[in-house]
Amino acid sequence: MKGLIFLLLFALNVSFKYGQQDTLPEVEVKANKINSPSLTYKVVTFKIDDNNSLSELIQNNSAIYLKSYGLGNLATVSIRGANASQTQLLWNGFTINSPTLGQNDLSIASTSLIDHASLNLGASSVVNSSGGLGGSIQLENKTDFKKRVKLIASQEIGSFGINNSIVKLKLGNKKWQSFTGFAKKKAENDFEYNDFLSKEPRIIKQANAVYQQLELAQNFYYKPSQNHQIGLKTNYTTTERQLPSIMGIMSNGEQQFDDAIKSSLEWNLNKRNYFHQMSVGYFYDFLNYIDTIAAIDSKVRINSFKGYYKGKYYFNDSTQLRLSLNTDRIFASSSNFNEVKYQVRDAVFVEYYQLLKNSLSYTLSFRKELITDLKTPLVPAIALKWNKWEKHQLFSSVARNFRAPTLNDLYWNPGGNTDLNPENGIMGELGYQYQVNKMAIGITAYYSFINNWIQWLPSGKGYWSPVNLKEVESYGVEFSAEKKVKLKEVTLSLIGSYNLVIAQNRASILEDDASITKQLIYVPRNTASIQANIIYRSISLGYRQSYNGSVFIDAANQTYMPYYAPANFRFDWRINKNENKNKYSLGVTVENLYNEEYQIVANRPMPGRYFRLILKVEFNK
């Protein structure tokens, strides 16, 4: 079955080769932005959809495996076999992975009030930070300096009490821009599922699953002269959630509260021969988990002060040097630490870029980080790109990278292990991209080897403790194809992607460890998606079919979760009489179109077919 789908995707790709002429407006490969990797790396950009969380955005735009515990519940990604902590999330150039947990819950990472999201896979993530052994995701706010008075408001209602309201106000002229955003999201998530764990099969409603989020953002941009730009970006997000228990277990009424403040003040200077960017940021994170029956009321409070300088120096048309300096001061207090933990993370990154003859370009870079209490390795990276022929592009990269243990790994009381080594990775990729007006095909093969893989185990002292347990080898292929066809007034686009991930444990410090040569848990070997969009005048129809191959749920590969392949269908009706004037749109989405019964994480039910209705208005003056 899996092989067949793979073959079919290739067949589909072959059939693309015949017959089309027009232009393909959305190009997947973008580069040369100060916060994105250099010219030599491939970066995947996502089209922002206001109403989605980051987890939904990733799910709807890639074949990356999203490990979701259910609607509104914990969601993390696994990129190229790496785990959630090995994926870095950045907000306007600053890493925002929780210093205590090491990861982010993408179900509460909103994309409603950001402007740009992109994904760096593998080696390309070292440009922005260490720790992205799988890759990194960037969220950014940016603006141009057009004269505008724009108000965007949308209201979404849907099944299980989905009720989302978003209001955005954009004001500006040639010198000033202001963005004000408000988003309020709520869902009861009380969907019905078949509880097959009870002795008599029964349909029950998911309980204790209410999700509420409020997000406010205010950004100011000031452009005093042609070369200078100043930006002040602030975001406050508060989320209140009930955490549903697994199927068949009585709920303890667990709740979680997350508060986050993200803010930065940046200054850009853009001259002909150089580019400077300086930014300082303040970040606050509060997490409170409550289980009254188990008498748990754990609080984690983190204040971080961050700053960076990023510079680019153009020696001539074909050579440039990039330098970045980062500092990150983290103050973390937790019910599980003896005292407030203070961690300093300083980093320096240098990169040299050169374009050689025959359109061969390369970058050579080094990153060095200094982290409290830890010895970290030097991170070198080299990347090559060859695009001698306009339509064809070859790219390749090799890098070393590491991921520092989290504050919980180091200082959790009891069990924190200050003797832990960082996880060490070496990774490489080789990719080919074919791109013409109305179609694009990309294929990338990658390899990575990560040792000192951290895992918590009982210590024999009455508590668990993290150890550098495994060596993990991952390799695979990423394939994507995109095709646009225009027939009179109808535009048809097809996007297909397929990921193969082989991620296996190679060595262990334990005796009798049967996980060696076995696939890591919750890493599917095969994931694929295919998306078809039809646009006719003001109406667009979209259909998306995903396929997530089965995953093993024990390290010896004896138990597994079966594959699941939900589809969704979207109908949009846009009314915009002429440009720059008021716009109205109505969207209807049917999620899980075929009412598939499935689980991603064992015994965590997912909803059957459900509906979302979105009304959006945009006023322009």
Next chain:
Amino acid sequence: MKNGIYILALILFLFSCKKKEVGPQRLDGKAYYKEPGSKIVIGCEGNFGFGNASISLYNTETKTISNNVFNTQNNLPLGDVLQSSTLFNGYLYVVVNNSNKIEVIDTTNFISMGTITGLTSPRYFLGLSPTKGYVTDLYANAITIVNPSTFQITGSITVAAWTEELLFHNNKVYVTQKGTNQILVIDPMTDLITDSITVGREPNSLVIDAFQNLWVLCSGGINEAQPELVKINTSSNTVTSILSFNSIADSPNSLRIDTSRKTLFYLNNNLFKHSISANQIELTPYISSGNSIYYGLGISPFNNEIYLADAIDYIQPGKVYRYNASANIIETLSVGLIPQDFTFLEN
């Protein structure tokens, strides 16, 4: 392009095909073995919140192991986390902690006869009569009284904190109350606490020796106090000796006794043997666990064979090492996820 559309339609059709499997599945759905012979029930915890606790069954005569017996026989998952199983009146009372329940299982066919539900965070079961049993609890601050035949909760005994292992001796029930460093003495006729004995930090397991002494193993908490092996005279309910462990970092657990009731065994990463007449804590392991740590211990009440559980990395099926009484290995068994508890069934 037409071809493309056909192929697309075909893919969509394939995707929309219904499938049968939902939820966790197993590759090795081995059938239940029905050969006679003494059997050992190996309780496998499973991961917290994963619903993957299981029961493995080992036939010592045919040397066959059957994994996932409960699921196979009942076509139901057991839940998680399997804390303990206790044999009483021919039934096995399997306490599943995070699932807040006790499954009552017929040991001839491993079919669930009933489920005691509504428990807060159950740990251990002790059967006292066909109509009375006690269940200790992590969070309830109570010992729950249940009817083992009707599977109903019939009452509770209020206690101060977390209670763990318990046993019946001399018409009294002795309960380790981990949270207050005490042994509670309860009269099962009246369900009243008649006495309490202060022992070392965090008592977790207890046995009765050949001379009617109660031995209590105290883990010492997490670097809070020196672990202790405490001896109690059960006629006067007073502590008669205390042996302290060498290191505050030790965390001994799983106190067991052999058939002579003169030799104690316990885990402290490795397996240790302790003669009841010894006057200090043994420093040399009886069986060393090497790189891993032993997570569960069983001593056969028939032949003193030693069963040691190794959960490896806690996310893969574990191993059980079977040793004879002289610590020579007989066999290594592959069992379920996180093996921890041993119950020895008679023929």
